[in-house]
Amino acid sequence: MRNIFSFLLLIIVLFVQAQDFNSIEYQFPINPGQQNYLAGTVGEIRGSHFHTGIDVKTGGRTGLPIYAVADGFISRIKVSASGYGYALYMKHPNGTFSVYAHLEAFDPKIASWALKKQYEKESFEVDLFPEANQFAFKRGDIIGYSGNTGSSSGPHLHFEIRDSNQRPIDVLSLGFKEIQDNIPPVVRKVAFITLEEDARVNGFFGRYEFDLIKTPTWFQTKEPINLKGKIGVEIYSYDPMNGIPNKNGIVKTTFQLDGDTLFSEFKEAFSFNKQRNVLVHYNYPAYKKGSRRFNKLYLADGNEHNIYTIVNRGIDFSDQNEILIETEDSYQNASTTRILLTADEITNPPKLYKPEKIDNFLHFKSQQQGSVMLDEWVPLKPYKTEDENQYYLWDLREGIPKSLFIDGETVPTGLVGMIPSNQKISYLQNEFTLNLKSRSLFDTLYLAFEKEIDSSRNLELFHFKNPTQPIRSNMDIALKPVKSYNKEKAMVYSVFGKRFNFMGGEWNEGEIVFATRDLVSYTILEDSIPPDIELKMANSDYLKFRIDDDLSGIKSFKAEIDGVFILMHYEPKRKLIWSQKLNENIPFKGRFTLEVIDNSNNGTIYTKTL
Incomplete structure (x- = not known):
């Protein structure tokens, strides 16, 4: 209905x-x-x-x-x-x-x-x-x-x-004639992801990508694939166009199983308030781990986008089936992908180098007995044994393990708790408080965290280890540092290797609170160095400067002559500002002042008599 x-x-x-x-x-x-x-x-x-x-x-x-x-x-x-x-x-x-x-x-x-x-x-x-x-x-x-x-x-x-x-x-x-396109879409890869504990792709739990080859009739996999249980199907596709190498988007995708249409999307129009749902339209975790942006041909938890006409939440595969996927561009050029599924058992062990989280499960392998640490060690039964490896699954809804026992070693998970979606929650830890709105999460969050003191760089690092978790709307994080900071100059920065990105924040009784949609690493840095102002040109007709800040970034700038506002255009990519007169016939004359302020409220003032 x-x-x-x-x-x-x-x-x-x-x-x-x-x-x-x-x-x-x-x-x-x-x-x-x-x-x-x-x-x-x-x-x-x-x-x-x-x-x-x-x-x-x-x-x-x-x-x-x-x-x-x-x-x-x-x-x-x-x-x-x-x-x-x-x-x-x-x-x-x-x-x-x-x-x-x-x-x-x-x-x-x-x-x-x-x-x-x-x-x-x-x-x-x-x-x-x-x-x-x-x-x-x-x-x-x-x-x-x-x-x-x-x-x-x-x-x-x-x-x-x-x-x-x-x-x-x-x-x-x-139908603009200025754009020519008679080339059909290309489908490069298909992926299958297990959505329930007993689901399998070629005998194993997890997410697996398969290359497609082009035949005169359609795209297809090189060999049949065995699917069991509830599986989500994904594709990596794009649309070439005449005369350009760009990989453009596809407006229509339809998925059929044995002749029944089980999924259809049509990107005819977009609601701006639904746009963030794209993070669960494609496989965001896989993309963040280095894969392509795979279009899900099933409706993921939390996805409220209105581009779908027929949806499924995963398909129960059992017998041999035929999958047909049709992709179509705006000029009605279409391609068909045909995937043959076999009922024959196929064993294709995954390259599982470390534990991975798939939906509500931890998936790992060990050559010895695998266990999880809850209040005590809980031994597990492997769901599959292949060669010398045993493959294990742990349902995180049964408890959040502190460690795994793999190949005779204790491996910390870093997991600190489970946070459900669609609820307003304050999650408290000694090092931070995470305040989520009822709409912050698309799906359940299994929060991982570690605090580190980097003595070589004198940094207090708050590692939120969920970089692949899609977040719908801002959440507030209150960091609780142990180091002392100059609260006039200290702000929160995200950390990516040696690169720092300004996040801001407000101090409140020894904590600094900031808003974010990313669960990555953060630190607190003091910026006491004012912005740089470099004169490029200054005369009665034209003013031009290069402005820059080496840490927190430019927050504002203001130019005046004898206290009267002068408009300066700003191009952040080139770090340039330049003047435009309200009246071109009136020369710049008097005491010129340019004030540039960074995000830590350090200011630099440049003056010149014109």
């Missing part, structure tokens, strides 16, 4: 969208009438979200004209040093919106108005909402110029079409 309801709801949504989009013929936003190439498509997995637009290549150049794709008016203007950088949002008569991001400059009318607002607010970063029709444009009018601003990693145009509910849709479904 749920699947039928979801399917009918999708049909209604698509019908409404069709009325919106069919009422307007959209023009391509850049180089219209010419072949364009993409660096990204809608639905690609980008870390913690699906990509919501297309990234149009600009040949490494900036300053190309950007055109209004349809009649309408500018409804939002945003300028930011991160994210979309310089961005325009346009509303069209049918209620849809178009978005143009990472721009270098706006249309002069828009730019002049935005500049005045920046001076009024005395801020480079602004989020502005002009009145309706204040900046009206016709289809094909130039509204801005392409750039490389914000979090862009290279010059390009990020372009979106959103429906009347501000949900990004698959732009390529509108």
Whole structure:
């Protein structure tokens, strides 16, 4: 019943969208009438979200004209040093919106108005909402110029079409002739993961990847695979396009077992409030351990995304079956993957070098009797013996083991507790307190932790050893240090080898509290060194500086002449700021002051008489 309801709801949504989009013929936003190439498509997995637009290549150049794709008016203007950088949002008569991001400059009318607002607010970063029709444009009018601003990693145009509910849709479904694609998707690998204790892939518990080969008809595994019990199926796939080497996203995937459709996803539109669910849409733990981003063809615990029309939570395999997986891109190019399953027993021992956690289980091997330490040692029976190795499973819901006995040695697990999802919980330990909201976790967290004093670097390290755990929303961690710190300058930093990333924090009665969505290693560092300011150019017409900070990073900057605000544009990638006058005819004259403050509130002031 749920699947039928979801399917009918999708049909209604698509019908409404069709009325919106069919009422307007959209023009391509850049180089219209010419072949364009993409660096990204809608639905690609980008870390913690699906990509919501297309990234149009600009040949490494900036300053190309950007055109209004349809009649309408500018409804939002945003300028930011991160994210979309310089961005325009346009509303069209049918209620849809178009978005143009990472721009270098706006249309002069828009730019002049935005500049005045920046001076009024005395801020480079602004989020502005002009009145309706204040900046009206016709289809094909130039509204801005392409750039490389914000979090862009290279010059390009990020372009979106959103429906009347501000949900990004698959732009390529509108059939722009500027993009050519007659190449079907590629499916490189398939993976199977055991979801219950008695499930097996080729005789073993765990997650296993298999290469696929291309035949004239389909992609397939090199040899049959034996599956028993409840199994989740995953694929690594991408979509090539004409003339470019990029591996783009796929909008449609369907999974069939013996002719029955058991899973279907369609990335036609996205809800921004569901985007974080992508962390359980693909196999995040496997990716963090060095694998590719494998698309799950089953609904994982905590996944609330609305791109699925038919779902399963794992499939019970028993007899010989045939799996067919169809992948389709925005231009209806499709590929089929065929996987033959056999009822014959297959023994293929895993490369299990150390204990691994799969869902609610610890999986390990030992050449001697394996045991787990709870209040006392509990001997285990192997579920499989192969050659000289015995393979063991421990259900973590039966207790959190402090250690495992493997090959005659005691191996600490580092596990300190089990934290359920969908509950507001404060988890207290001597070294920290973990405060979780009811929506922080997708699934049960088996928390691992270790405290370390690194005497060589004089660091107090708080190792949260769950880097592969996907987290839905921020949780607060209160660290309880034993060292003394200058609380005016000491903040929390995440630790990745020799690299430190500023996290911030507030001190409260000897603890420092910060928000995070990552259970990795943290430390507390004091930053007492102020930012650097390097003069690049200063005259009556133009001011340019390089600003940098070697630890906590730049928090703010402000420029004035005789106490009057001067707008400075900021490009963090190049660590540059530069001036823009409100009135180009008035020279910079007087006492110029530039103050730069870092995230530990160290400040540097540069002065010069102009």
